[in-house]
Amino acid sequence: MATAPVKFYQVGSFAVGNRLLPPEQRSIQSDAERTNALTSGHRACQGCGEALGARYALDAAMRATDGKMIAVNATGCLEVFSTPYPESSWRIAWLHSLFGNAPAVATGVAAALKAQGRTDIRVVAQGGDGATVDIGFGALSGMFERNDDVLYICYDNEAYMNTGVQRSGATPPAARTATTQAVGPNPGNVFGQGKNLPRIAMAHEIPYVATATVADLRDLEAKVARAMEFRGARYLHLLVPCPLGWGSASCDTVRIARLATQSGLFPVFEAERGELVSSTPIRQRVGVEDYLKLQSRYGHLFSPKRREDVIDHLQANANRNIWRYNLVNADTKNADLLEPGTLS
Amino acid sequence: MKKPFAITLEVESSLANHTGSWRVERPQYVNLMPPCNNACPAGENIQNWLYVAEDGSYEAAWRALIVENPFPAIMGRVCYHPCQTACNRAQLDEAVGINSVERFLGDHAIEKGWSIPVTAQPTGFHVLIIGSGPAGLSAAYHLRRLGHEVTVREAANALGGMMRWGIPKYRLPREVLDAEIKRIADMGVKFELNTRVDNLESALKEGFNAIFLAVGAHIGKRAYIPAGEAAHILDAINVLHDVEDGQAPMLGRKVVVYGGGNTAIDVARTAKRLGAEESIIVYRRTREKAPANDTEIKEALEEGVLIKWLSTIKHADAGVLKVEKMALDEKGFPQPTGEYEDLEADSLVLALGQESDLSLLKDVPDLEVEDGVVKVNSMMMTGHAGIFAGGDMVPAERTVTTGVGHGKKAARNIDAWLRSIEYVGHDKHDIVEFKDLNPWYYSDAPRTVRPRLEGARRASTFDEVVQGLDESTALFEARRCMSCGNCFECDNCFGVCPDNAVIKLGTGLGFEINLDYCKGCGICVNECPSGSIVMIPEKS
Numbered sequence: 001m002a003t004a005p006v007k008f009y010q011v012g013s014f015a016v017g018n019r020l021l022p023p024e025q026r027s028i029q030s031d032a033e034r035t036n037a038l039t040s041g042h043r044a045c046q047g048c049g050e051a052l053g054a055r056y057a058l059d060a061a062m063r064a065t066d067g068k069m070i071a072v073n074a075t076g077c078l079e080v081f082s083t084p085y086p087e088s089s090w091r092i093a094w095l096h097s098l099f100g101n102a103p104a105v106a107t108g109v110a111a112a113l114k115a116q117g118r119t120d121i122r123v124v125a126q127g128g129d130g131a132t133v134d135i136g137f138g139a140l141s142g143m144f145e146r147n148d149d150v151l152y153i154c155y156d157n158e159a160y161m162n163t164g165v166q167r168s169g170a171t172p173p174a175a176r177t178a179t180t181q182a183v184g185p186n187p188g189n190v191f192g193q194g195k196n197l198p199r200i201a202m203a204h205e206i207p208y209v210a211t212a213t214v215a216d217l218r219d220l221e222a223k224v225a226r227a228m229e230f231r232g233a234r235y236l237h238l239l240v241p242c243p244l245g246w247g248s249a250s251c252d253t254v255r256i257a258r259l260a261t262q263s264g265l266f267p268v269f270e271a272e273r274g275e276l277v278s279s280t281p282i283r284q285r286v287g288v289e290d291y292l293k294l295q296s297r298y299g300h301l302f303s304p305k306r307r308e309d310v311i312d313h314l315q316a317n318a319n320r321n322i323w324r325y326n327l328v329n330a331d332t333k334n335a336d337l338l339e340p341g342t343l344s
Numbered sequence: 345m346k347k348p349f350a351i352t353l354e355v356e357s358s359l360a361n362h363t364g365s366w367r368v369e370r371p372q373y374v375n376l377m378p379p380c381n382n383a384c385p386a387g388e389n390i391q392n393w394l395y396v397a398e399d400g401s402y403e404a405a406w407r408a409l410i411v412e413n414p415f416p417a418i419m420g421r422v423c424y425h426p427c428q429t430a431c432n433r434a435q436l437d438e439a440v441g442i443n444s445v446e447r448f449l450g451d452h453a454i455e456k457g458w459s460i461p462v463t464a465q466p467t468g469f470h471v472l473i474i475g476s477g478p479a480g481l482s483a484a485y486h487l488r489r490l491g492h493e494v495t496v497r498e499a500a501n502a503l504g505g506m507m508r509w510g511i512p513k514y515r516l517p518r519e520v521l522d523a524e525i526k527r528i529a530d531m532g533v534k535f536e537l538n539t540r541v542d543n544l545e546s547a548l549k550e551g552f553n554a555i556f557l558a559v560g561a562h563i564g565k566r567a568y569i570p571a572g573e574a575a576h577i578l579d580a581i582n583v584l585h586d587v588e589d590g591q592a593p594m595l596g597r598k599v600v601v602y603g604g605g606n607t608a609i610d611v612a613r614t615a616k617r618l619g620a621e622e623s624i625i626v627y628r629r630t631r632e633k634a635p636a637n638d639t640e641i642k643e644a645l646e647e648g649v650l651i652k653w654l655s656t657i658k659h660a661d662a663g664v665l666k667v668e669k670m671a672l673d674e675k676g677f678p679q680p681t682g683e684y685e686d687l688e689a690d691s692l693v694l695a696l697g698q699e700s701d702l703s704l705l706k707d708v709p710d711l712e713v714e715d716g717v718v719k720v721n722s723m724m725m726t727g728h729a730g731i732f733a734g735g736d737m738v739p740a741e742r743t744v745t746t747g748v749g750h751g752k753k754a755a756r757n758i759d760a761w762l763r764s765i766e767y768v769g770h771d772k773h774d775i776v777e778f779k780d781l782n783p784w785y786y787s788d789a790p791r792t793v794r795p796r797l798e799g800a801r802r803a804s805t806f807d808e809v810v811q812g813l814d815e816s817t818a819l820f821e822a823r824r825c826m827s828c829g830n831c832f833e834c835d836n837c838f839g840v841c842p843d844n845a846v847i848k849l850g851t852g853l854g855f856e857i858n859l860d861y862c863k864g865c866g867i868c869v870n871e872c873p874s875g876s877i878v879m880i881p882e883k884s
Contacts, residue, residue, distance in 0.1 A: 039844055040359060252870065
């Protein structure tokens with residue numbers, strides 16, 4: 001009987017692994033021998049997106065660098081929950097200094113390695129959105145501008161979660177935080193403020209900028225591997241839902257990240273030297289409401305009175321992303337959104 | 345140990361911190377009942393054999409399949425696949441073509457000549473089976489696999505029952521039927537052809553330890569239709585039987601078939617193939633109410649068979665029938681309207697259902713017959729100890745697959761009865777519904793449609809109408825299975841745990857939760873594509 005290649009593997013590449021694929025084509029996370037850069041026993045909350053995202057990204061970086069890697073960490077949840085004295089969850093070379101200076105410390109580590117002729121050892125810096133977008137922004141911009149050989153990873157959970165959910169420059173409009181309460185005529189964070197750091201990074205025309213989420217592991221791993229092919233400053237922005245700060249169920253962390261991408265609120269793309277080179281198309285488009293409803297930080301948009309105007313405004317933002325990053329194929333661009341609740 | 349200034353504790357890993365103590369719920373791996381398995385009248389473990397087939401292990405898949413059903417090649421042709429009607433994938437794109445994969449495995453096994461060894465120790469028990477239709481053959485197969493001696497007595501001159509005499513060969517080629525029966529004969533089942541059992545009492549005295557009755561239902565039901573002397577009225581089962589014998593009856597140019605079941609459709613399609621210009625089915629009720637399978641109705645219509653719904657035949661005469669139109673009343677029952685029309689017909693074939701010939705049961709004590717069928721208990725045993733019955737002669741849906749299921753169930757109970765133990769089946773797991781799955785992870789793929797002969801072309805031949813899949817399309821189809829309620833090792837739980845609290849045990853062994861560290865967040869449950877992890881509360 002003639003055999004023809006079958007290009008269909010039950011779960012394609014959406015799942016973490018796939019027994020029908022040869023091992024080298026499976027994700028790094030499916031490998032029982034993965035680095036586990038951030039190991040068990042850390043004190044992150046149940047369902048922490050940041051803990052998941054950090055392991056995904058750093059395990060991929062360890063694979064790409066063959067284990068020759070030093071990580072520099074800013075202050076924040078990730079640092080606090082992983083290293084309560086005297087324990088450490090890190091199974092990689094890891095160091096922490098201050099809240100705002102991770103990019104500068106990473107620059108120094110890279111310079112020291114260069115001085116020692118050890119450019120085979122790569123440097124990764126990482127921090128939350130507070131350390132990246134606000135407190136460490138000056139140091140980060142300098143690192144970009146000098147094109148230092150560092151991959152900076154921002155784990156964006158859209159507020160200062162460690163200190164009690166205060167607004168950051170990455171908090172989205174209308175979201176409730178401890179400092180943007182759901183009160184007054186325009187409850188939650190205001191529209192028109194905040195920073196879009198991937199675009200700011202692109203404006204520095206550094207070799208590589210990309211966004212990713214914990215909902216698409218294969219995409220995230222591919223971007224880390226791609227980032228490691230460049231020398232110079234690189235920036236990876238990961239959306240990592242926070243059950244505590246967002247007021248979502250701990251089991252919904254991956255689902256919420258998926259809905260952020262499928263609604264268009266969080267565009268997934270990559271750029272090289274300031275130019276957009278690819279974007280991940282939406283597979284099953286949903287309205288923003290499907291995403292918002294799962295999070296109590298947006299609860300005031302639905303009760304006691306439904307705020308159609310605010311929901312429409314957020315939908316308009318999502319639609320703008322869809323056009324700007326070309327997230328929907330031309331033939332489906334004008335197609336109606338999926339019925340609410342169709343995507344789990 | 346001397347420590348640096350201000351350092352009082354040893355440096356250690358966070359592994360010392362057992363975060364499992366935070367947990368109030370824990371994830372648990374489960375095996376649930378996929379809807380396909382639940383719907384299968386033969387009790388096949390469909391999800392399992394599809395899983396085995398997915399990596400190309402066709403022989404292993406076939407061997408897993410025949411644990412429940414010895415006739416995959418026949419099933420892949422004549423089964424009405426309630427599994428596909430139940431399939432959860434229908435709610436994503438289209439149901440998995442289970443039936444076509446089953447046929448592929450069955451045909452592949454015939455092509456490769458795979459046989460079935462009898463490995464059980466001989467028990468010394470001898471079971472008599474009366475009738476060699478699907479129920480009888482299935483019982484013979486299962487009893488033989490369990491180590492019993494089996495003798496099958498068949499009144500006709502060939503084996504297969506309704507699979508041979510009722511199902512036309514354009515649906516079930518005889519080489520396929522013969523090949524799958526031969527495999528059972530090769531296992532050491534003794535067949536006695538042309539051996540009608542008239543008297544059960546005397547058979548009992550021959551020393552059989554148990555008897556399984558599976559004589560089927562092959563007497564056409566009669567309805568009183570006023571008819572002129574020259575009216576040409578035939579019985580559907582006889583027509584199909586004669587065609588199989590190579591003595592096709594003269595039906596004429598215009599044939600009318602009366603009835604709405606699968607036999608009516610079979611005979612109307614057969615009439616077309618015998619050269620009738622017009623083959624018309626007359627049925628009292630509507631298409632929705634017709635017992636015939638919808639696929640068969642569709643294929644018949646494609647071949648040019650005409651169907652007059654809501655019509656009854658009031659009078660038959662030579663060359664012409666008087667047909668009365670019916671109308672549905674408010675309760676949905678057809679009622680006569682008094683409107684008549686004449687329908688030209690060279691012959692009228694009655695397909696109004698079949699009855700069993702139960703004459704062999706006379707004088708058997710304790711046997712209960714009701715509405716023309718034999719009563720059996722949950723063990724398939726009749727009122728007479730040691731005499732079991734199944735197939736069309738007991739109350740049930742009359743399909744090949746149901747018969748095969750009866751044969752299996754009876755065999756397992758006969759086995760237990762002979763050994764003086766009680767047969768205990770598996771507990772039924774909860775059924776997995778579409779809402780229990782996470783379909784995001786299944787990539788989009790429409791069903792592979794089996795090539796079919798064009799309606800007009802096939803209506804003139806007895807060639808098989810539905811063709812099989814080749815290997816690549818069968819594999820594609822198998823891989824469309826979503827493995828509802830059963831882990832297929834996609835590694836999602838292992839990957840999505842923020843606490844590395846899922847242990848991968850290795851290929852085929854699945855996963856385990858590391859309860860020292862699992863915080864009970866439930867992401868693994870949410871992201872499991874097949875719904876095979878559930879959260880259960882911790883004991884307080």
